[in-house]
Amino acid sequence: MDVILQMQQPNRMISIDILRGFSILGILLVNMPSFHSPVLYMNPLAWWEDNPDHFLYIITDIFAQASFYPLFAFLFGFGAILFARKTNRNGESFANLFSRRLLALLLFGCLHAFFIWHGDILINYALFGFAFLLFYKMSGKSLLIIGSSIYLVPFLFVAVLMWKAGLSEMSVPSHQEGIRQSLEAYATGSFKEIMQQRFQDWYLVNNAASSIYLFLSIFPLFLIGAGFAKTDLLQRPIHYKKTWAILLVVSFIVGFSIKLFPYYSFASPLALFIQDQFGGPILSFFYVSSITLLVEKSFFYNLLKPFSYVGKLSMSNYLFQSIVGTSLFYSYGLGYYGNISFTAGMLLAVGIFIIQMAASRVWLQYFSNGPVEHMWRRFIYWEKPGSRRNQSKRGHS
Numbered sequence: 001m002d003v004i005l006q007m008q009q010p011n012r013m014i015s016i017d018i019l020r021g022f023s024i025l026g027i028l029l030v031n032m033p034s035f036h037s038p039v040l041y042m043n044p045l046a047w048w049e050d051n052p053d054h055f056l057y058i059i060t061d062i063f064a065q066a067s068f069y070p071l072f073a074f075l076f077g078f079g080a081i082l083f084a085r086k087t088n089r090n091g092e093s094f095a096n097l098f099s100r101r102l103l104a105l106l107l108f109g110c111l112h113a114f115f116i117w118h119g120d121i122l123i124n125y126a127l128f129g130f131a132f133l134l135f136y137k138m139s140g141k142s143l144l145i146i147g148s149s150i151y152l153v154p155f156l157f158v159a160v161l162m163w164k165a166g167l168s169e170m171s172v173p174s175h176q177e178g179i180r181q182s183l184e185a186y187a188t189g190s191f192k193e194i195m196q197q198r199f200q201d202w203y204l205v206n207n208a209a210s211s212i213y214l215f216l217s218i219f220p221l222f223l224i225g226a227g228f229a230k231t232d233l234l235q236r237p238i239h240y241k242k243t244w245a246i247l248l249v250v251s252f253i254v255g256f257s258i259k260l261f262p263y264y265s266f267a268s269p270l271a272l273f274i275q276d277q278f279g280g281p282i283l284s285f286f287y288v289s290s291i292t293l294l295v296e297k298s299f300f301y302n303l304l305k306p307f308s309y310v311g312k313l314s315m316s317n318y319l320f321q322s323i324v325g326t327s328l329f330y331s332y333g334l335g336y337y338g339n340i341s342f343t344a345g346m347l348l349a350v351g352i353f354i355i356q357m358a359a360s361r362v363w364l365q366y367f368s369n370g371p372v373e374h375m376w377r378r379f380i381y382w383e384k385p386g387s388r389r390n391q392s393k394r395g396h397s
Helices: 002-007 014-036 053-063 068-089 094-115 122-132 140-164 176-188 191-206 208-230 241-259 269-294 298-312 314-329 342-366 371-381
Strands: none
Touching: 014 053, 014 068, 014 269, 014 298, 014 314, 014 342, 053 241, 053 342, 068 094, 068 122, 068 208, 068 269, 094 122, 094 191, 094 314, 094 371, 122 208, 140 208, 140 269, 176 191, 191 208, 241 269, 269 298, 298 314, 298 342, 314 342, 314 371
16 A cells, blocks of 8 residues: 555656556667657568677567557547546636647647658647547546447457458568668758658558548547546556556466467558557556456566656657657768667667656756647746746646
8 A cells, every 4th residue: 555655646656657658668679660660661571681780670660669659649548538527626627628738739749740750640649539538428438438439340350451452472672762762861961851751651551642641540548548547447446456456467478378369370561450459459458457467566666666757758759759759870970770679769769758757857867848749838828837846836736
């Protein structure tokens, strides 16, 4: 019980901050190859075919790929419900403040996607967040059922169509022209050429045709996260200990089995689709349940607590990773794009995250919000919220 009491801070949960920090690490591990290599256009298993790159890519693919964006989306929905409860306690309009929150997120996302790095997730979160306003008043059980149904039904249907189309028997080719253009633009191109390539890469993933796919991949996780918040599963882990234990075992067995699917069958488009769309999200719940149960123990709580420093400044740290990554690899920075190994990239990612943990801890000794979070809250409330430790702590949910 001492750990539970220690975890509680005004208006926020340390366990959620630990999960946010952990997701920021996972996102960096997944994003790092895209910072330094033309991942959008290549077959990674063929590109990194020599060890240790090949082995480390497989490890990252199994443990991180497609598991941390669902976790971040889950936490987005969870945090939205906490924000709704706070605004209701304060007699404020959740719909009004949440809409401002989404507009600010959209602004940050546009700056990130078009001026820093093409792999932005904030734009989608902001746009899909407006649809969340239609659902947030539902019960926790309804949110869990609807969220799961919106996710599972269409993707199971797509998997069947891919199987019928014979996509289980062909390999994933590399796009040689796309690889060439990326290498030329990011490694040696002018800032204008990089801007053009960045928009092309962003549009390849975020075009109108893929918008439904992206919505179905992200929005249901908002609802599931909101459902967890409304049922108090994360807020009262001891009360639901048996539920968490069952979720841990099931998500581990099912999630890892599906994530391994392309490696014990054939890395076809269908196998990769099943791996990402089903194995990734299921494995993310293994991470949620593991951390939820581990932080109940003092030893693991103290071990995992440094992740909470990054989690409290999650948006600042997320954007910082992109700024550092592109500055290291694009031609307007050090220009190492296409010139480092997968292994070197992973070691660099771990080093960057360790620096982020240390820097975040120091920052939080003097400020209650990160620099981006401070601007975000100022936009939401149309006033200057206190940011130093001895000032107002408004908006800490």
